[in-house]
Amino acid sequence: xxxxxxxxxxxxxxxxxxxxxxxxxxxxxxxxxxxxxxxxxxxxxxxxxxxxxxxxxxxxxxxxxxxxxxxxxxxxxxxxxxxxxxxxxxxxxxxxxxxxxxxxxxxxxxxxxxxxxxxxxxxxxxxxxxxx
Numbered sequence: 001x002x003x004x005x006x007x008x009x010x011x012x013x014x015x016x017x018x019x020x021x022x023x024x025x026x027x028x029x030x031x032x033x034x035x036x037x038x039x040x041x042x043x044x045x046x047x048x049x050x051x052x053x054x055x056x057x058x059x060x061x062x063x064x065x066x067x068x069x070x071x072x073x074x075x076x077x078x079x080x081x082x083x084x085x086x087x088x089x090x091x092x093x094x095x096x097x098x099x100x101x102x103x104x105x106x107x108x109x110x111x112x113x114x115x116x117x118x119x120x121x122x123x124x125x126x127x128x129x130x131x132x
Contacts, residue, residue: 032103041092052088089122
C-alpha cells in the first residue's frame with residue numbers, strides 16, 4: 001500500500017482540503033442564488049413620468065405611469081416604457097454583479113460565467129469584457 005506514513009497523511013490532507021473547498025463553493029453558490037433571487041432593478045425616464053421595476057429574471061413586475069403620460073402619443077409612451085425597462089434591466093445587472101463579487105469574490109471562475117449568462121439574457125450582449 002503506502003510506503004510511508006507521511007505520504008498517506010499528505011494525501012489525506014489534500015483530499016480533506018479538496019472536500020472542504022467543494023463544500024465552501026457549494027455554500028457560496030447557494031448564498032448567491034438566494035441573494036440574486038430577491039434582487040430587482042428599477043429605473044425611470046428623464047422626466048420621471050415612467051418608472052419600471054423588473055424581477056431577478058429581468059421580467060416586468062411593476063410599471064408606474066404619471067398622469068402627464070396622457071399628454072403624449074401612445075407611440076412615445078411605448079418607446080419610453082421599453083427604454084425604461086432596458087434601463088431597469090441594466091440596474092438589475094449592476095446589482096447582480098455586485099452581489100456576485102461580494103459573495104463569490106474575484107477569484108471564483110463561476111462569477112464571470114454567471115454574469116456573462118445574465119448579461120446575454122438581459123441585454124443581448126455576448127461580450128465577456130463588459131464584466132470589467
